[in-house]
Amino acid sequence: MKPALLVLNLQVPAHLQQMEQSFPDFDMIYAPEADQCEAAIAAHGARVLCVCTIGSTGLSAAQMQRMPKLSLVCAMGAGYENIDVAYAKAHGIAVGNGAGTNxxxxxxxxxxxxxxxxxxxxxxxxxxxxxxxxxxxxxxxxxxxxxxxxxxxxxxxxxxxxxxxxxxxxxxxxxxxxxxxxxxxxxxxxxxxxxxxxxxxxxxxxxxxxxxxxxxxxxxxxxxxxxxxxxxxxxxxxxxxxxxxxxxxxxxxxxxxxxxxxxxxxxxxxxxxxxxxTPHVAGWSPEAVQNSVDRFIANMRCYLDGQPLVSPI
Missing domain, CATH: 3.40.50.720 (NAD(P)-binding Rossmann-like Domain)
Incomplete structure (x- = not known):
């Protein structure tokens, strides 16, 4: 069974397709709502290797504990305030963000x-x-x-x-x-x-x-x-x-x-x-969102290749 990439933030179909094509050896699980996230972790947590999220959604220590193979958490955008970075680092989980993309x-x-x-x-x-x-x-x-x-x-x-x-x-x-x-x-x-x-x-x-x-x-x-x-x-x-x-x-x-x-x-x-x-759109433009997706993919590729992340936290 393939490892899983769990995507917790809203994405347009073209960007989901870009992620899937970039990592064909992964099953991508898209769960942008809280109830979807809970269901996804319950069903697939044992094989989640990487998580894509945003600062406001984050990823808690309790959620990470339910994903024993988790090795990488990346925030799209610069913010990561709701990711439990201390827990992640204490458990060998790499953490990156999209600093500079928007x-x-x-x-x-x-x-x-x-x-x-x-x-x-x-x-x-x-x-x-x-x-x-x-x-x-x-x-x-x-x-x-x-x-x-x-x-x-x-x-x-x-x-x-x-x-x-x-x-x-x-x-x-x-x-x-x-x-x-x-x-x-x-x-x-x-x-x-x-x-x-x-x-x-x-x-x-x-x-x-x-x-x-x-x-x-x-x-x-x-x-x-x-x-x-x-x-x-x-x-x-x-x-x-x-x-x-x-x-x-x-x-x-x-x-x-x-x-x-x-x-x-x-x-x-x-x-x-x-x-x-305005409804939290300062970092949203076609250019900025594409930059963020590209950065996430670059961070994940670096991780999989054993290289330092492009923008580590």
Missing amino acids: DECVADHAMGLMIAAVRGIVRYDKATRAGTWRSALPLPPNVSGKRLGIVGLGTIGAKIAKRAAAFDMPVGYHNRKPREGVSHQYFDSLLALAAWADVLLVATPGGAGTSHLINTEVLNALGEKGFLVNIARGSVVDTQALADAVRSGRVAGAGLDVYESEPLPPQELLELDAVVL
Whole structure:
């Protein structure tokens, strides 16, 4: 009987076919829903050798324990917050991700959310369709020249900063420590960065260490003219705190591609026209998704050939 490749994230038929053709010696089991995953592990766990997943779906230690031959877990995309990496490594299971495969797409989307939030594009679109002319609407502020504070200046954050340079935006950032070779202003305090910034953009990894990092105190520091943009993980932002801050005018608005309630919409924010929402698509484009599939295949081939993964965790 063939070993199994278990695919836990949503795929289009062409990409499933590409995986099957790339690994003809494997049975591919496609189980993108939680109940399908449970059924697949129950029926085929004994012969699962490799798992393809995403950060939000992840793979728990309990699931890995039910797959005794599991040797490789790969996340498509950069995030891997719900994969139990510590358990995997302690049990000799290689872990990889798709770092770099959708960075350009995420950076583009981040700029779009920022412009839409600051310039009020979505609410002005609604007003125009309702017959309201500009003289009845408040003046939206410039994006150019605003101070951009990036929380998590990794690869994606750096690409966003590069795009912001075209808008003449001074860039500051907060990481656990300064990045070498980076000229942007470093803030060792998130509160100090929020107080300095006109736009606070979240690009930090998810997980327990960053849960509700953006809270009432940070939003108060950002202030009544400030905007929040989140293209990282929904768990980083306290949704209720953001709703309260926008509703009370303590921040001017927000643009979010991710939120705590995924895949359900954030009910606390739906009535607020100063908040622009998209359904976790910042990393989705035909180009980015194809890159992610190609990277997974490359990682799995390296593993099967006894070579280091292209992008190990």
